[in-house]
Amino acid sequence: VRYDMNWTGMAFGIxxxxxxxxxxxxxxxxxxxxxxxxxxxxxxxxxxxxPTLALAHVASWINEGIGKIMLSNMIDLEATGAYSIGYKFxxxxxxxxxxxxxxxLSFFFKNINSEDDISNNKVxxxxxxxxxxxxxxxxxxxxxxxxxxxxxxxxxxxNGSSIIMIICMAYWVNGIGKLFTGYLVQNKRTGIYxxxxxxxxxxxxxxxxxxxxxxxxxxxxxxTLFSFSFGAISxxxxxxxxxxxxWFTFKLK
Numbered sequence: 123v124r125y126d127m128n129w130t131g132m133a134f135g136i137x138x139x140x141x142x143x144x145x146x147x148x149x150x151x152x153x154x155x156x157x158x159x160x161x162x163x164x165x166x167x168x169x170x171x172x173p174t175l176a177l178a179h180v181a182s183w184i185n186e187g188i189g190k191i192m193l194s195n196m197i198d199l200e201a202t203g204a205y206s207i208g209y210k211f212x213x214x215x216x217x218x219x220x221x222x223x224x225x226x227l228s229f230f231f232k233n234i235n236s237e238d239d240i241s242n243n244k245v246x247x248x249x250x251x252x253x254x255x256x257x258x259x260x261x262x263x264x265x266x267x268x269x270x271x272x273x274x275x276x277x278x279x280x281n282g283s284s285i286i287m288i289i290c291m292a293y294w295v296n297g298i299g300k301l302f303t304g305y306l307v308q309n310k311r312t313g314i315y316x317x318x319x320x321x322x323x324x325x326x327x328x329x330x331x332x333x334x335x336x337x338x339x340x341x342x343x344x345x346t347l348f349s350f351s352f353g354a355i356s357x358x359x360x361x362x363x364x365x366x367x368x369w370f371t372f373k374l375k
Contacts (some may be wrong), residue, residue, distance in 0.1 A: 188323065189342035192330045197338060200278065205339040207275055208282030211267040212289025215260045219297035226252065230304040239368075246372040249301050256297045264290035285343035292347040299354030305361035314360060322353035 190209070194202040229248065233241040264287035271283040306315045326349035333341030362369070 188326050189330055189334075189339075189346055192327070192334055193339060193342055196334050201339050204279040204282035205285060205342060206282070207279050208271065208285040208339070208343075209289055211271055211283075211286045212264070212293065214263050214267070215290045215293040216296070218259060219256065219293055219300065222252070222256065223297065223300040223303075226301060227304055230301075231308070234304065234308055234365075242367055243372050246367055246369060252301055253298055256294050260290045260294035260297075261287075282339065285339055288340070288343040288347050292343070292350045295347065295354045296350045299350070299357045302354075302357045302361040305365040306357070309364050311360075311364060315357070318353050318356045318360075321356075322349045325349045325352055 190202055190206055193205050230245060233245050267286040267290070268283035271286065272280050275282070303315060306312060326345050329345035329348055330342050333345050335341075337344065
C-alpha cells in the first residue's frame with residue numbers, strides 16, 4: 123500500500139515473509155542436527171506419494187474457492203464480497219482443523235504402526251473425542267461469528283453472516299475426513315485420496331450451478347457443505363474397508 127503496488131504488493135509480501143520463515147526454519151532444523159540426507163527408500167516413497175498429495179491440495183484449494191467464482195459470474199460482485207467475508211469467519215474453523223490435523227498425524231502414525239490392540243483402541247477413542255471436540259469448537263464459532271461480523275463489517279455485507287454456521291459445519295465435516303486420511307497414506311492409497319477430493323470439487327461445481335440461482339450465497343455455502351460431506355464420508359468408508367479398526371468394539375479404560 124505504501125508504495126502503490128496494489129495486489130502485487132500483497133503478493134510480494136507473502137513471498138518475502140514465506141521465504142524468510144523458510145530460511146529461519148532451515149536454520150533451526152540444521153542447528154538441531156536435522157540434515158537433508160535421506161535413505162533411498164524414503165526418497166522413493168516421497169516421490170511416489172508427493173505428487174498425488176500435491177494434486178490433492180491443489181484440488182482442495184480450487185474446491186474452496188469455486189463458490190466465490192461462480193457467485194461473481196451468476197449473481198454480482200456485492201454478493202461475492204458478502205460471501206467472501208462470511209466465508210473468512212467460517213474459515214477460523216479451517217485454521218483450527220488444519221493445525222489439529224497436523225498434530226493428529228504424528229499421534230496417529232506413532233500408534234497405528236504399533237499394530238497392537240491397545241494402540242488401535244487408543245486411536246479409536248481419540249478419534250471419537252476429536253470429532254466431538256471439533257464439533258463443539260465449530261458450533262461455538264458458528265454461533266459467535268455472525269454477531270461479531272455484524273459489529274465489524276459494513277452493513278452492505280452483513281448478510282454474509284448467514285453462511286457462517288454452514289461454512290463452520292463444512293470445515294468440521296472436512297476435519298472429520300482428515301482424521302481418516304492417515305489410513306489411506308499408511309496403506310499407500312494416496313491416489314484414492316486425490317480422487318475423492320477431485321470428485322468433491324466436481325460435485326461442488328454441479329451443486330453450486332443449481333443452488334446459487336435459487337438460494338444465492340447460501341446455495342454456494344450448502345454446496346460446499348454437501349461436497350465436503352461427500353469427501354469425508356467417502357474417506358471414512360474406504361479407510362474402514364482397507365484398514366479395519368474396532369470402531370464399535372473398543373474398550374474404555
